[in-house]
Amino acid sequence: MAKILAIDYGQKRVGFAATDDLQIIASGLTTVHVKDCIAFIEEYLTKNDVECIVIGEAKDLQNNPSESARFIEPFVKHLSRKFPTIKLERVDERFTSKMAFQTMIDSGLKKKARQNKALIDEISATIILQSYLEQKNSF
Incomplete structure (x- = not known):
């Protein structure tokens, strides 16, 4: 089996996570500046052997594309042209930043460490990525 790579695309930074080869565990990789994103990929x-790239889909509470979608969509189109053999999947990313921040609190990180936006x-x-794996395995 090949890995699955996940991307949290932002205007300044891009967070990355990947599965193990058996696609069981989702682990954070790194965060890079948006200009270095394609080079990192x-x-x-x-x-690494990657079968799929999962990209967060920015939506608002009414399930419409959010304001940040206008930055993400051109990136997704660029990825599909640059890596045509790799399947691209989209996953609703609503509340992931809040969940990430809460995860940092729950894990006992001090206030100074929680201000690290790259870690978020x-x-x-x-x-x-974990959300994608859960959806995929529920079918």
């Missing part, structure tokens, strides 16, 4: 794909993005990508 290219490098990751040369070192990485945890958000992990939550997106």
Whole structure:
């Protein structure tokens, strides 16, 4: 089996998470600056067998595309052209940042560590990936 890579795409930073080869465990990888995102993906794909890339889909409470969707959609189109052999999946990312922050609190991180926005993005990508795995395994 190949890995699944998850992306929490933001205007400044992009959080990444990936599964193990058996697609059982979702683990945070890193957060990179948005300008380094494609280079990171290219490098990751040369070192790992990836069958799918999961990207957070920004929606508002009424299930409509949120304000940040206008930044994410061009990125998704670019990914599909750049990596046409890799399946792209979308997962609702509503509340992942809040869930990531709560995860940091629950794990006992001090207030200073919880201000690390890069860590929030990485945890958000992990939550997106975990959500995808749960949806996939429920069928």
